[in-house]
Amino acid sequence: MRHKIGFGAALATSALLLTACSGGTTEESSSPSPSETETAIDASGVELTVWVDENREPAVAAAAETFMDETGATVTLVQKNFEDIRADFLAQVPTGEGPDITIGAHDWLGALIEGGVVNTVDLGDNAASFAQVGVDAMSYDGQLYGMPYALEAIALVQNTDLVGSDAPATWDDMIQMGVDAGAERPFCINTNGETGDGYTMYPFQTSFGAPVFVQEGGSYTSEVGMGGEAGTAFAQFLADNGEAGAGYLSTTIDYDTNNQLFNSGECAFTVQGPWALGSYTDVNFTVNPVPSAGGEAASPFVGVQGFYVSSQSANALLANIFLTDYIATPEAMQALYDADPRLPAFEGVSTESAAYPDAIAGFQASAEQGVPMPSIPEMGSVWDFWNAAESAIIKGADPASTWDKMVTDLTAALAG
């Protein structure tokens, strides 16, 4: 009861962990430099600090290795929990202890801007190679604040031995396919246990036409869009299929349980992201877009991951060179993909190297019908109310009144 374990960030300057990636190929692609700088740049003594998470650390280390070889500068990679980076970046940049560059998700952007900790970036010579959806997500009020490198979206994962590889068109089709196949559970979905998971459920919600915020010309307003008839219809859907109804949705299932159920063949269908594929070693599966439950297109949230530069960086020049000349290159982007396969946001990255190239194609199809996750600073409180309401309805609370109360509370919380 008195044991405390620091499971915080472990420092790793792991350049040594990796065999250097072939330096020659990267040189060709670095930006046209003046002839006199073709001789080795000597930036020795200058140190860049980059925060990365465990998964992408090897890939960034490879890019950093080339950079260090060519410039003599030192790149210190600090490995952190991805979940911790946002709060730590906000807290440490103003003290001068923050990194020059950090990896991050686009939905942090509102908070980072409000906190005054993030600088604007340019994409450099390869700007045209970036996927527009990634660039849009990393922009806020018309300004670009981060260099996108990967997209992610959830999709329908189906057990091909049970239900084949044809994509079901609607929720009812999907359930029918699952029931016909004799699966113990036609469909399971992660509700994060009792907490609720509005993120994973979002494609079904959008298929009822109830987006989290009202959209105007592609960007979100701060007006909650989940209310009204469409929202109530979705709430009714949750109740009908919840624990008091058909039982396909259940708050007993969290992320690990869900993976376990699908991997053991008990579930015919589930909704998950590419990060979960590693858990599905015992079953054959394929990935398709999420079927519609309410008639409209089922749009998942698209998340974008990228690199941010600190507004207080003392080495902004070098940090920008690192990003534009050593990260925004086909080789570095490929290395990032190989290290941690997420949908690339950079043209020309081959997805063949992934463990599941076909699955990646399925996720890509899903992302294409997706919508960007809002990056307004208030998203934190949105999840709080939203998840809890979904969880309550699945457990059997009255759908219409619970949902309406959530919309009212949320609107009040956003206003105050």
Next chain:
Amino acid sequence: MSTETSTQVQKPEAPARNWRGLGWGFLVKLLLMMLVNALGVAAIMAAWNVEQWTILAVSVVFLIAADWVYFAKRTLPLKYIFPGLVFLLIFQVFTMGYTAYVATTNYGAGHNVNMQQAVDAALIQDERRVDGSPSYPLSVVKDGDTLGMAVVIDDVVQVGSEDQPLAPVDGGVADGAGRPTEVPGWEVVTVNDLLSDPELAQSVTDLRVPVSDEADDGSLRTRDGSSASIYRSSLVWDPETTTLTNTDTGVVYTPDEYGTFVGTDGSSLPVGFYVNIGFENFVKAVTDEDYAGPLLKITAWTFAFAFLTVATSFLLGLLFALIFNDDRIKGKKVLRTLFILPYAFPAFMSALLWRGMLNPEFGIINEWFFFGANINWLGDPWLAKFSILFVNLWLSYPYWFLVCTGALQSLPGETTEAAKIDGAGRWRMFRSITFPLLMVSTAPLAIASFAFNFNNFTIIYMLTNGGPRFADASVPLGHTDILISAIYQISGIAGGRADYGLASALSIVVFVVVGIVSAIAFRQTRKLEEIQ
């Protein structure tokens, strides 16, 4: 006796007689103090380098104090308590003082930086690349201390500096890529030179070269030292009046008392800075109507949780300690070791495991002990409370088992023997002798344990995360939230919209509550000692 000796000997060199050389003790002290001084000077120099004046001043004071304490003659008591005092000041007093300071500010989301940093960020966010501006190959040039930029526009080499707008220069030469290589009157700075000199690099990053006399046309700016584009900013900072003015719209942004830049048209800038707001956080902590009802329930549950946890785990631990203290039991050592196991696991891991085991559908608790019944242990308000108490009991009774075993073994044998001779039965002996004596040594630990459990964030966060939610409240709090987890929720640290000021204020309120409860309890335990 000493006076006798001195009168007998009557030597004037009396001090010399006491001189026994420096001695090993002094040498060791000297070495240790050299280490302390070396560390102190290193800390001072490090503080100097990063311009942390407060830390520098504190280090200097501590170092001088340390040298004075250990080399002066009259500071014997201080020699013993000085290290403890330093730790007390750094780790307790400073932390509390800093929390109190944060509680009087609005530090948090949107007020994350100081005023200068907020202005910097606002200017950064405002400066935009001019639509369609190409990226020009750039040569950074200098003339003495003046930095400039040279680019080729319309096939002519043009050069300018911060004060001089871009203008064509005669005799400029550019290479095939369109990058100026020779600019008469200016010295070309290579990218190499730029990168090896961080200060120069910083000035180049900050350099803006106007493209014309018209400020509206924007200025050249480089991010990488080898290419430049035209950027334009509309905000102007006036340090005298501390206002930001938008030159396009004429709106003047003035900071209000909360550190937000509010414009004359009622709009505000996204980035603000932290300011002192006095006791507003404390007022908000106790007067917010949305929170009043839930917080009352949460306070009651916090007391119940802390008290019941200590009571149940103490009683169970005591019971097992009594049983396993009996001489007739074989293999006591092995059994005792096994008893300690739950205590040896990290609490957050155990809580996660229990969360899985209590899962109504897949958990083994329902499956093994309740014939597969669908009992929602963590989803029902009362069952969730029971589950938390049960899991915490499982986690903490080994601690009490350990403490009580130790206390039992140190009980004076003669007292119990005397009671036996007087004909006291087992129960009577336990009630009148063993238990009261046990309480003398364990009551302070029970109070400490109460204070610990009062703020036992881990078990709540890992087991239920405060859930199930209050269905009737408009705030994201739940039936099993205790004050500290409620603070975590209210202050928005979980959602990334943190209000550290409010969180600090609430923590201080909780600190005061725990302090008062503990003080009263310690007073009560004094009565126990009278028994002895």
